[in-house]
Amino acid sequence: AQSVTQPDIHITVSEGASLELRCNYSYGATPYLFWYVQSPGQGLQLLLKYFSGDTLVQGIKGFEAEFKRSQSSFNLRKPSVHWSDAAEYFCAVGAGGSNYKLTFGKGTLLTVNP
Amino acid sequence: GAGVSQTPSNKVTEKGKYVELRCDPISGHTALYWYRQSLGQGPEFLIYFQGTGAADDSGLPNDRFFAVRPEGSVSTLKIQRTERGDSAVYLCASSVDYTSTDTQYFGPGTRLTVL
Numbered sequence: 001a002q003s004v005t006q007p008d009i010h011i012t013v014s015e016g017a018s019l020e021l022r023c024n025y026s027y028g029a030t031p032y033l034f035w036y037v038q039s040p041g042q043g044l045q046l047l048l049k050y051f052s053g054d055t056l057v058q059g060i061k062g063f064e065a066e067f068k069r070s071q072s073s074f075n076l077r078k079p080s081v082h083w084s085d086a087a088e089y090f091c092a093v094g095a096g097g098s099n100y101k102l103t104f105g106k107g108t109l110l111t112v113n114p
Numbered sequence: 115g116a117g118v119s120q121t122p123s124n125k126v127t128e129k130g131k132y133v134e135l136r137c138d139p140i141s142g143h144t145a146l147y148w149y150r151q152s153l154g155q156g157p158e159f160l161i162y163f164q165g166t167g168a169a170d171d172s173g174l175p176n177d178r179f180f181a182v183r184p185e186g187s188v189s190t191l192k193i194q195r196t197e198r199g200d201s202a203v204y205l206c207a208s209s210v211d212y213t214s215t216d217t218q219y220f221g222p223g224t225r226l227t228v229l
Contacts, residue, residue: 044220
């Protein structure tokens with residue numbers, strides 16, 4: 001069965017600083033990978049997804065992620081964080097090479113200091 | 115356009131009671147999903163509908179949980195004989211169709227509290 005590990009429960013960065021959120025997955029075949037963001041009172045919003053092709057994926061709100069098969073990782077990055085980026089971030093993997101049955105990590109809570 | 119909506123936003127019930135949680139998917143979306151998010155955890159898959167039929171209900175924790183989608187649009191998640199461990203946020207999502215590249219759009223969730 002597939003699994004997702006987000007090693008950092010909580011990260012604090014200063015506004016304007018760069019950000020990297022870590023995600024490691026376990027899955028036997030080529031995974032379908034996703035990053036979602038969840039703000040208080042809001043539904044999960046898809047930031048970006050990887051299915052195949054270019055391993056560097058661009059998403060919304062200036063986020064990008066890089067798929068590294070050798071490290072089983074799909075880390076999320078942003079060069080300059082804005083206060084509005086404060087939220088909880090979830091990495092997810094699609095089961096069986098499909099995306100309907102997403103397995104999520106436990107999330108990383110991002111705090112942005114002014 | 116309108117996103118996925120879920121009602122109620124909050125539901126408080128007593129142990130042993132029956133509850134229904136409603137999901138209105140994005141108009142025209144044929145695939146619908148239910149997830150459960152416990153405190154401090156990521157969402158966990160419960161069930162997936164393609165049209166009116168449940169294509170995969172392997173995530174339902176036990177037979178107290180049941181979901182329907184009779185007309186292929188609105189879905190209701192039903193929980194019988196609620197237990198305190200059922201307390202969680204129940205999330206609904208929909209996608210245009212089930213293909214491997216479709217994006218799941220999530221609703222804001224229903225927070226269920228079982229006293």
